[in-house]
Amino acid sequence: MRLALTALIALTAAAVSAQEGVTATEGDAPEEAESATAEPVGPALLYTRELTDQDLARTFRDDLASLGSVSIGFADRGRVLNAVQMPQDPAWIVERPNVAYATRETIDALAQVFRSVHRRFPASAPARLSHVGARDGGNLRPHRSHQSGRDADIGLFYRGDRIPPRGVARESVMDPARNWALLRALITETDVQLILVDKRIQAVLIRYALAIGEDARWLGQIFGRIVRHARSHRDHFHVRFYAPRSQELGRRIQPLLALGPDDNVVLHLVRSGNTLGQLAARYKTSVVAIRKANRIQGRSVLRLGQHLVIPVRSNCTVCPLPPPLAIPPRLLPPERSSSVAQSWVGGINPEMATAE
Numbered sequence: 001m002r003l004a005l006t007a008l009i010a011l012t013a014a015a016v017s018a019q020e021g022v023t024a025t026e027g028d029a030p031e032e033a034e035s036a037t038a039e040p041v042g043p044a045l046l047y048t049r050e051l052t053d054q055d056l057a058r059t060f061r062d063d064l065a066s067l068g069s070v071s072i073g074f075a076d077r078g079r080v081l082n083a084v085q086m087p088q089d090p091a092w093i094v095e096r097p098n099v100a101y102a103t104r105e106t107i108d109a110l111a112q113v114f115r116s117v118h119r120r121f122p123a124s125a126p127a128r129l130s131h132v133g134a135r136d137g138g139n140l141r142p143h144r145s146h147q148s149g150r151d152a153d154i155g156l157f158y159r160g161d162r163i164p165p166r167g168v169a170r171e172s173v174m175d176p177a178r179n180w181a182l183l184r185a186l187i188t189e190t191d192v193q194l195i196l197v198d199k200r201i202q203a204v205l206i207r208y209a210l211a212i213g214e215d216a217r218w219l220g221q222i223f224g225r226i227v228r229h230a231r232s233h234r235d236h237f238h239v240r241f242y243a244p245r246s247q248e249l250g251r252r253i254q255p256l257l258a259l260g261p262d263d264n265v266v267l268h269l270v271r272s273g274n275t276l277g278q279l280a281a282r283y284k285t286s287v288v289a290i291r292k293a294n295r296i297q298g299r300s301v302l303r304l305g306q307h308l309v310i311p312v313r314s315n316c317t318v319c320p321l322p323p324p325l326a327i328p329p330r331l332l333p334p335e336r337s338s339s340v341a342q343s344w345v346g347g348i349n350p351e352m353a354t355a356e
Contacts, residue, residue, distance in 0.1 A: 017068040030078065032145035032196065032230070032238065034075040044324050045275070047244040048252065056249075060256045069103040071148045071243050072137070073320045078148030079252075079267065081136035082245075086110060091118035092127040095155075099140060100132045105243035105317040109190040110152055121178055125344040128155035138267030145238075150337040154182065154237045156201070170235050171200045176208035184209075186239060187222055191327050196230035196238035207334060222244065226331065244329045251322055255314070265293065270306040283310045 051059070059067055070081035082099035092114040102110075103170045114127045129151040133146045140146040155163075156170060157178035165175045183205060184193045202223060209219055230238065257264040267269050268279060275288045276296075292294070293309045302308075 001351060012343065030201040031336065032076060032093045032143060032151075033097070034065055036238070043326065045248065045252075046324075046326055051252075053252075053306050057251055057256055060253060067249060069105075069149060069243070069246045070249045071103050071150060072254060074322060075145040075151055075240055077147050077320045078137055078250075079265075080135075080149035082251075083133065083135055083137065083149055085135075086129060086132060088295075089114070090126065091115050092129055095128055095130050096132075099134055099146075100129065101135045101137075101149065102132050102152065103241075103246035105191070106132070106150050106152065106241045109192070110154075111242050112123050112189055113182060113185040117178060117181045120181050124157070125161035125179055127157070127182065129153070130155060136267075139269050141305075145240070148250070150243050151238065151240050152241060156235055156237070157182070161305065162277045168202070170198075171204050174201065174202055177266060180208050180212075183227070183237070186237075187226060188330060188332055191240060191242040191244070191330070192226060193242050194238075194240040196233045197227065198231060198234040199229040201234060202227060202229065210306050218300070218331070220328040235257055238343055244327050245327050247322065251324070254321055265313050266310050266312055268308045270302045270304055270308060272304060274302055274304070277308060283312055285311050317347055 041327050056067075065082055066180045068082055068283050069084055072079045072081065080096075080101065080103065084107045086096065086100040086102065086107055088094055088097075091112070092110075096294060110129065114129075117127060118124065129144055131140060131143065132152045133149050135138050137147050137149055143151075145151045157175040158170075158173050162173075164170065179201075182196065186195060206219060206223060210216060266283065268274075268283075276290055279285075280290060290308065291310045293311050
């Protein structure tokens, strides 16, 4: 078993080494990008078949709120309509309520996972939920993603529920049991697409999972396929969920956005050299429309890092259109045949499993 453990950790390190060419700052990891890697994986319609195109157009025009949450575009180039705010709960703490908006599927998945961990560890401190998304989606500093209502940052659990000061290696003070329970629930109880976390945190979780008898082959599937390395994610899990209905609605609604000019907007982060005239030409709108949407008066100067709401007149030609989506089956582990008494495999105390 020790050989299997060592081999799996080595394979994980090899799998993530190819991703380490870019140094990323906290919250701005290149691994967060989604739009450049999306591929068609499903039929044209799967989750909103009950809505004809005519029904959808009428509802979009007359009662947009009744459609529920809508995820438009990609995690790194998108927005949200009818976003849902994550509530507070004894099982979790929403650290930043003003950026805790997402699709209904994402909110439900987070609640499911947090309650699952809380049931297993009732005396534990609540899970900590940090950045999720803005009310209307779009750019959320300092992230590349978190734009389409499907991303969330979840803080690690630490031994003694004491958050370590900056500079302390998180893998040396994290609580393997609760963090593994969280990760396992994400993979087995939700439609999770991606989990980003530093490889040193992964190593601790792999050691612990093997020590309590988890299937090595299953671990080899989830680490590298779902759980991936991101250097700037050493103190939290960056989780991205599938939101099947919201995503399919977003794909179908994009051609209808021009019917509701107030909703047909994109968010732009002002960079060096940007002018109102340049932005109007780029987004096929007008300087007057941009000024009105952002209440810009007189000769106001654009500021670097400023967020502008850009009204778009065309059929959202600047908004990326995702391919059709079909949620893949969950990667579930085989049923355990060993007893609880066999959880200390190879003399490893699972409660003390840490990175070497």
